[in-house]
Amino acid sequence: MKKRLIIIFIATISIFSTWAAENKEKIFLQTEAGKLTATFISQKHNPREITHLTIEGNLNESDFLFIKENMPNLHFLDISNTTNTTLPTYVFANNRTLTTIILPNSLTIIPSAAFMNSRIESITIPSMVNTIGDYAFQNCTSLISISLPQSINSIGTYAFENCYSLSSISMGSIITYGDYSFEDCNALKEIRYTCELSDWCKQTFSNLSSNPLYYAHNLYINNIHIDTLTIPENIIRIDKYTFAGLNCLSVIIPHTTTSIGNNAFYNCNLLQNIHIGNQVKYIEYNAFERCDALHSITCTSPIPPLSNQTLTSIDPKTCKLTVPEEALVNYFESSTWSPFLSFED
Secondary structure (H helix, E strand, C coil): CHHHHHHHHHHHHHHHHHHHHHHHHEEEEEECCCCHHHHHHHCCCCHHHCCEEEEEECCCHHHHHHHHHHCCCCCEEEEEEECCCCCCCCCCCCCCCCCEEECCCCCCEECCCCCCCCCCCEEECCCCCCEECCCCCCCCCCCCEEECCCCCCEECCCCCCCCCCCCEEEECCCCEECCCCCCCCCCCCEEEECCCHHHHHCCECCCHHHCCHHHHCCEEECCEECCEEECCCCCCEECCCCCCCCCCCEEEECCCCCEECCCCCCCCCCCCEEEECCCCCEECCCCCCCCCCCCEEEECCCCCCEECCCCCCCCCCCCEEECCHHHHHHHHCCCCCHHHECCCC
């Protein structure tokens, strides 16, 4: 009986000690800009022991520096109820312990290199953020998914470069992308876009790897997977790189569209059929390069669209071209289009 009481006593002490340690490591603080260090001292918290921290109030650059340099075990940081509208450049760059952060609700900008080379796994970006700066998440190799609010209108150069664990992106706005925004994000599997297809067509990509679709291949518009792509009639131009890499079987380009930008459908290697409206006049460099599965192209314009190395990777022996009967001579005289004409019955 005495032995049993001793065991129970030891277990109780152990549970209490664990509870005390956990509560000691999970801290809530209210502070003012520049006073975080004093707040820790006044409340007798050891910052080196804290794993979870929630802060309300306001923080300045010295406060963020204190967090970065004096909290080696911090894994979770909630600053959603601070009043900060921006963060210092490099605020959590090279931080190897912080894995989860909830950003301020008032934040409008994620600055350059804010999380570069960090081990961040989960981040909550509030609805007022409009800009993600250059290199902001570069080399965040533990980041698995990210949700970008509709307020985002700009993503900087190399912003997500080498986030090689990133598999899913949710977004819902018209965005301008800097060079190589998603360079080497080879694990991407899907882009979930919550606006309309016409909004996706209005985005601006500076090169192939600035478009996350180039790696993800699968585009969902309001949770509907795009496997047959019908370009909306309000799209006059399909811009460069817009659908590069898309896994779709067919593309229908309306009569209202007049031009197709360079690399617009580059590496759509599942694409089998293209229907090109009668107002398309220009098909630019490499627009359909590496669309190796193509076996049917329909051009409805009586005048062959001008093109520049558009179909060089497509085998004219396996891909059939259909054109208006009255335009056969025009296409036959085109060095680009004539190899694809078939005169078999």
